[in-house]
Amino acid sequence: MNAVEKAFGGIRAVDRCSLDVAPKSITGLIGPNGAGKSTLFNIIAGLYRPDGGEIWFNGTQIDGLPPYDIVGLGLTKTWQIPHELRNLTVLENVVLAAKGNSGEHLLNLFFRPRAVKQDEKQWRLRAREILKLTQLDNLANEHARTLSGGQKKLLELSRALMSDPTLVLLDEPVAGVNPALTGSLMDLIERLRREGRTFFLIEHDMNVVMNRCDRVIVMHQGRKLAEGPPATVKTDPTVIESYLGG
Amino acid sequence: MTAAAPKKGPAVEPGGFPLNEFIVFSLIGGIVVIGIISAVIAGATPKGILTNLGFYVSVAIIFSVLALGFNLQWGYTGLFNAGIAGFYLIGAYVAAIAITSPAPPIVVGDVVVYPGHLGGFSLPLVVGVLLAMVAAGGAAAVVALPALRLRADYLAIATLALAVTLQIVTRNAQNITGGAIGITSVPPPILFQGTDASFLNAITMVGIGGFVLFALLVILQFMSESPWGRVLRAVREDEEATMALGKNTFSYKLQAFALGGALMGLAGALYAVTLGYLSPESSFAPAVTFSVWVMVIVGGSGNNRGAFVGAFLIYGMEWLSVQVRDQAASGLAANYLLMSVLFIALGVGALLAVLAVQFVGRRVLDRRRAWLLIAAILGAFGAAPAALGALPIGWCFALFVLLFGFAFVVDRAKKSRRARAGIYAAATLYGVGWAFILLQQLAPNAVADSFFYIRLMIIGALLILLIIFRPEGILREKKRVLR
Numbered sequence: 019m020n021a022v023e024k025a026f027g028g029i030r031a032v033d034r035c036s037l038d039v040a041p042k043s044i045t046g047l048i049g050p051n052g053a054g055k056s057t058l059f060n061i062i063a064g065l066y067r068p069d070g071g072e073i074w075f076n077g078t079q080i081d082g083l084p085p086y087d088i089v090g091l092g093l094t095k096t097w098q099i100p101h102e103l104r105n106l107t108v109l110e111n112v113v114l115a116a117k118g119n120s121g122e123h124l125l126n127l128f129f130r131p132r133a134v135k136q137d138e139k140q141w142r143l144r145a146r147e148i149l150k151l152t153q154l155d156n157l158a159n160e161h162a163r164t165l166s167g168g169q170k171k172l173l174e175l176s177r178a179l180m181s182d183p184t185l186v187l188l189d190e191p192v193a194g195v196n197p198a199l200t201g202s203l204m205d206l207i208e209r210l211r212r213e214g215r216t217f218f219l220i221e222h223d224m225n226v227v228m229n230r231c232d233r234v235i236v237m238h239q240g241r242k243l244a245e246g247p248p249a250t251v252k253t254d255p256t257v258i259e260s261y262l263g264g
Numbered sequence: 265m266t267a268a269a270p271k272k273g274p275a276v277e278p279g280g281f282p283l284n285e286f287i288v289f290s291l292i293g294g295i296v297v298i299g300i301i302s303a304v305i306a307g308a309t310p311k312g313i314l315t316n317l318g319f320y321v322s323v324a325i326i327f328s329v330l331a332l333g334f335n336l337q338w339g340y341t342g343l344f345n346a347g348i349a350g351f352y353l354i355g356a357y358v359a360a361i362a363i364t365s366p367a368p369p370i371v372v373g374d375v376v377v378y379p380g381h382l383g384g385f386s387l388p389l390v391v392g393v394l395l396a397m398v399a400a401g402g403a404a405a406v407v408a409l410p411a412l413r414l415r416a417d418y419l420a421i422a423t424l425a426l427a428v429t430l431q432i433v434t435r436n437a438q439n440i441t442g443g444a445i446g447i448t449s450v451p452p453p454i455l456f457q458g459t460d461a462s463f464l465n466a467i468t469m470v471g472i473g474g475f476v477l478f479a480l481l482v483i484l485q486f487m488s489e490s491p492w493g494r495v496l497r498a499v500r501e502d503e504e505a506t507m508a509l510g511k512n513t514f515s516y517k518l519q520a521f522a523l524g525g526a527l528m529g530l531a532g533a534l535y536a537v538t539l540g541y542l543s544p545e546s547s548f549a550p551a552v553t554f555s556v557w558v559m560v561i562v563g564g565s566g567n568n569r570g571a572f573v574g575a576f577l578i579y580g581m582e583w584l585s586v587q588v589r590d591q592a593a594s595g596l597a598a599n600y601l602l603m604s605v606l607f608i609a610l611g612v613g614a615l616l617a618v619l620a621v622q623f624v625g626r627r628v629l630d631r632r633r634a635w636l637l638i639a640a641i642l643g644a645f646g647a648a649p650a651a652l653g654a655l656p657i658g659w660c661f662a663l664f665v666l667l668f669g670f671a672f673v674v675d676r677a678k679k680s681r682r683a684r685a686g687i688y689a690a691a692t693l694y695g696v697g698w699a700f701i702l703l704q705q706l707a708p709n710a711v712a713d714s715f716f717y718i719r720l721m722i723i724g725a726l727l728i729l730l731i732i733f734r735p736e737g738i739l740r741e742k743k744r745v746l747r
C-alpha cells in the first residue's frame with residue numbers, strides 16, 4: 019500500500035501513508051484517537067475512495083473497487099462501532115456474510131431451487147460453527163439489536179469469519195468485550211492465523227498489542243510514525259512522545 | 265417522562281393464540297357485516313348485495329397488490345416511493361390501450377366530443393397485464409437507476425415528480441390517453457349479457473383478483489423469505505454494512521424497486537379491467553399513494569400479510585363509509601325496528617366473539633383486552649333499548665349515569681387498574697351508544713354524512729394511536745428463526 023491519502027474538508031485524515039502487511043501475520047495498528055486508523059481501514063475496504071495513492075492486495079490493485087468486490091477477493095473488515103443488522107437475528111447476520119450463496123440470486127430461486135436449498139443449509143451449518151467459536155451460539159435466534167456492546171463485537175468478528183477471508187481488518191475487536199473472553203478471542207485469532215489467515219487490527223489494549231502482534235504500526239495525525247516488532251515500537255522515543263507517554 | 269422510562273416488556277405473543285390476526289380478521293369481518301346490514305336496511309336484493317361486496321373485495325385486492333409492491337420496496341428494502349400513483353397509472357393505461365378495441369375520435373360538427381386514444385390493440389388480457397407490468401417495472405428501474413446512487417431522499421423526490429408529471433401528461437396528451445375523458449369501455453375479462461351482467465362481472469373479477477392475489481402472496485412469501493429477501497432486509501437495516509459484507513446493494517435495490525413497480529403496474533391493469541374505464545383525475549391522484557402508505561404502515565411493513573390485511577382494512581373503511589352514507593342512513597331513519605335489530609345483532613355477535621375467544625384461549629387472552637370486549641358488548645346492548653323505543657331517552661340517560669357512577673365507586677373501592685379501565689370503558693361506550701341513537705333519531709342523514717366526512721379523521725386518529733402503541737403495525741414483522 020502506497021502513499022494513500024484522504025481528506026475530509028480541511029482535515030487530512032490519512033496523509034500519504036504507506037505500509038505493508040505481511041501474509042499470515044497479526045499486525046497491529048495503534049495511534050491516538052483521531053489518528054486516522056479507522057479511516058484507513060475504510061479506505062482499504064473500499065468504503066471510502068482514497069484521494070490519492072494505490073492499494074494492492076494479493077497482486078490485485080483494489081483502490082477504486084467497490085467494497086463487495088474487495089470482499090470477494092478475500093478482504094473483509096469489521097466496524098469499530100458495530101454495524102449489526104438490527105432486525106435480523108444473529109444467525110441471519112452471520113449467514114448473510116457467506117460468499118456465493120446461490121439463493122441470493124433471484125433467478126436461482128426459481129430455476130435452481132434444489133441447489134439453493136442445499137447451499138443455504140450448508141451455510142447455516144457453517145454459521146453455527148462460527149457462532150460456537152465466538153461463543154454466540156446460544157443467542158443465534160435472537161435479534162441482533164438485543165445484543166450487548168461486547169456481543170455485537172463478537173458478531174462483527176463472526177460475520178467477518180463467515181466470508182472466509184484471507185485478510186481481516188479488525189477495528190478494535192475486543193473493545194467492550196469482557197476480559198475473560200478477550201483472551202480466548204485472541205487465542206482464536208492466533209489459531210486462525212496459523213491456519214493461514216492474516217489479521218490487521220486496530221487496538222487500544224496494549225496487552226493485546228504487545229503480546230499478540232508480530233508487528234506494530236503506529237499512526238499519528240494521518241501519517242505512519244513508526245513500524246516494527248512490538249518491543250521495538252514500545253521504546254521508540256517518537257512513539258512514546260506522541261502516544262504512549264500521553 | 266423521566267430518564268428511567270419504564271422498559272416495555274418483551275413483545276411476546278401470548279402462547280400460540282394468534283390474537284392480532286384474530287383482531288384484524290374480526291375487523292375486516294365487521295366491515296363486511298355492517299356493509300351487508302346497511303344494504304339489507306336499504307332493501308337491496310341478495311344479488312345486489314353480493315355485487316356490492318364483490319366491488320369491495322376486488323378494489324381491496326387491487327390495493328393489496330399496490331401495497332405488496334410498496335412493501336417490497338419499503339417494507340423489505342427500505343426504499344421510499346412517493347409516486348406509487350404514477351406506476352399504477354402506467355400499468356392501467358398500458359393495459360387499457362393494449363386490450364381495448366380501437367377508439368376513433370368522435371366529432372360532432374366541428375366539436376371534438378371525444379379525442380380517441382392510442383391504439384386500441386384488442387390484445388388478450390394476459391398480454392395487456394404483462395405489458396403493464398413490464399412498462400411500470402421498466403419505469404421504476406429508469407427512475408431508480410440515477411436516484412438510487414444518490415441520497416435516499418432523491419428517490420422520493422424523483423418518484424413524486426414522475427407521478428405528478430404523468431398525471432398532467434395523461435390529461436393533456438389527448439390523442440394517446442383520451443385526455444380528461446380517459447379511456448372508456450375497457451373490455452371485462454368475460455362479456456356477460458342481460459340483467460345479471462354486473463353481478464356476474466363482479467364475481468368474475470373477485471375470482472380473477474383472488475387468484476392473482478393468492479399467487480402473488482405465495483410467490484412473494486417465497487422470495488422474501490429466501491436468501492435473496494434476506495439481503496433486501498439487510499439493505500434496509502444498514503446498506504453500508506451490507507456492502508461491506510460483500511453484497512452489491514445497488515443491484516438489490518434496483519431489483520426490489522423494479523419488481524415493486526411491476527406489481528404496481530399489475531394493480532393498474534387490474535384496475536382498468538375491474539372498473540372498465542380510466543381517467544387521470546381521481547384514480548391516480550396523490551391520495552392513492554398516501555392510502556397505500558397507510559395500508560402498509562397499519563398492516564405492518566416488512567411482512568406480506570400485513571400489506572394485504574392493511575389494504576382490506578383501510579379500503580374497507582372507505583367503502584363502509586360510503587355504504588353507511590348511501591344506504592344505512594335512509595333505511596335507518598325509516599325503520600327503528602331494523603335499527604334495534606342491528607344493535608342487538610352487533611351485541612350478540614360481539615358476545616359470541618368474546619365467548620369464543622375465552623373458550624379458545626382462556627389463559628391466552630389477556631384480561632385487559634377481555635374487559636374492553638365486554639365493555640363493547642355492554643355499550644352495544646345499552647344502546648339497544650333506546651333503539652327499541654322500549655325505554656324513554658330519559659331513562660337511558662339515568663342508566664348511563666348509574667353505570668358511570670358504578671364505575672366510579674368500583675374505581676374507589678378496588679385498586680385494580682384493569683377492572684377500572686374496563687368499567688369506565690363500558691360506561692363510556694354505553695353513553696356513546698345511546699348518544700348515537702339519539703342523534704340518529706333526530707338527524708339520521710347528518711350522522712351518516714358526518715361519519716363519511718370524518719372517516720379520514722378516524723383513520724388519522726387510528727394511525728396516531730398505532731404509531732404510539734404499535735409502531736411496527738398490527739401484524740408485526742416476525743422474527744425468522746432459522747434451523
Ligand SMILES: Nc1ncnc2c1ncn2[C@@H]1O[C@H](COP(=O)(O)OP(=O)(O)O)[C@@H](O)[C@H]1O
Binds near residue numbers: 051052053054057
Ligand atoms: N466521515 C467523516 N467525515 C469527516 N471527518 C471524518 C470522518 N471520519 C473521520 N473523520 C475525521 O478523520 C480523523 C480520523 O478519524 P478516525 O480514522 O476515526 O480516527 P481513529 O480511528 O484513528 O481514532 C478524525 O479527525 C475524524 O474526526
Ligand SMILES: [Mg+2]
Binds near residue numbers: 055056057098
Ligand atoms: Mg477508530
